[in-house]
Amino acid sequence: MNKIQKFNELHTSKEVLFLGNAWDILSALTLEKVGFKAIGTTSWGIANSFGYADGELIDFEKHLGIIKTITENVKIPVSADIEAGYGDGTEQIVTNVLKTADVGVAGINIEDSLKKQKGLRDILEHCNLLSKIRSALDKNGYKNFYINARTDTYLQSNKPLLETIDRAKSYVESGASGIFVPGLIDHDEIRKITMIVNAPLNVLSLPGLTNCNKLRELGVKRFSFGNALSDHYIAFLEKNAERLVEFKDTSHLYED
Numbered sequence: 001m002n003k004i005q006k007f008n009e010l011h012t013s014k015e016v017l018f019l020g021n022a023w024d025i026l027s028a029l030t031l032e033k034v035g036f037k038a039i040g041t042t043s044w045g046i047a048n049s050f051g052y053a054d055g056e057l058i059d060f061e062k063h064l065g066i067i068k069t070i071t072e073n074v075k076i077p078v079s080a081d082i083e084a085g086y087g088d089g090t091e092q093i094v095t096n097v098l099k100t101a102d103v104g105v106a107g108i109n110i111e112d113s114l115k116k117q118k119g120l121r122d123i124l125e126h127c128n129l130l131s132k133i134r135s136a137l138d139k140n141g142y143k144n145f146y147i148n149a150r151t152d153t154y155l156q157s158n159k160p161l162l163e164t165i166d167r168a169k170s171y172v173e174s175g176a177s178g179i180f181v182p183g184l185i186d187h188d189e190i191r192k193i194t195m196i197v198n199a200p201l202n203v204l205s206l207p208g209l210t211n212c213n214k215l216r217e218l219g220v221k222r223f224s225f226g227n228a229l230s231d232h233y234i235a236f237l238e239k240n241a242e243r244l245v246e247f248k249d250t251s252h253l254y255e256d
Helices: 003-010 025-034 043-049 060-073 090-102 123-139 161-173 187-196 212-218 228-247
Strands: 017-022 039-041 078-081 107-111 146-150 178-180 201-204 222-224
Touching (some): 017 025, 025 039, 025 060, 039 043, 039 060, 043 060, 060 078, 060 090, 107 123, 123 161, 161 178, 187 212
Parallel strands (some): 017 039, 107 146, 201 222
């Protein structure tokens, strides 16, 4: 069984696929070591590691280099967060998806948010993009490559439920393997989406939405924590570095 097949299988288990989000080779190896069954890269974390904010500000090839390094050094499946595709047009985005598949990942996250202005890509335009991506992947030997279609309705709309369902169903019909809805936290709305949309639902960890067992009861198939761990790591590093400067003493580095 190859990694694409394994990654797809993880979405059909009775258990929620708890995805470990990595931003460099050390974090990826650590997540694998402690027992995560798959890794998803975090674009936010990768960008921060180079001193950039999230939002496709980092050069795509530099971003892809980190994804490649992670994929080559772990044995478990990796899904790559490539934001909205790092391209102004469909052709460039499809090319970038194929480049990402070529480094050995089992899937991608691709979102419908616009990067140069607020708002979401027109639903028909995004469906066309997803169809082109699926067709290109199939033609280039990446059958069943996992396309996790992220919709940012809950981050940008006041009443997002109906639009989320509409977009999710359309994205699945256009070739998406699963749907990712960051910002979705209401249990009743989660349950409703899982019942209506015929594809695995991925939700993002947020305060009040943290437990895999509870999410399984709601029908969620995939759970990720995005940049939460990398942010926590950076805050820990900064706190300890400030203490070193303030006290000119390294003793706390050896405390349990």
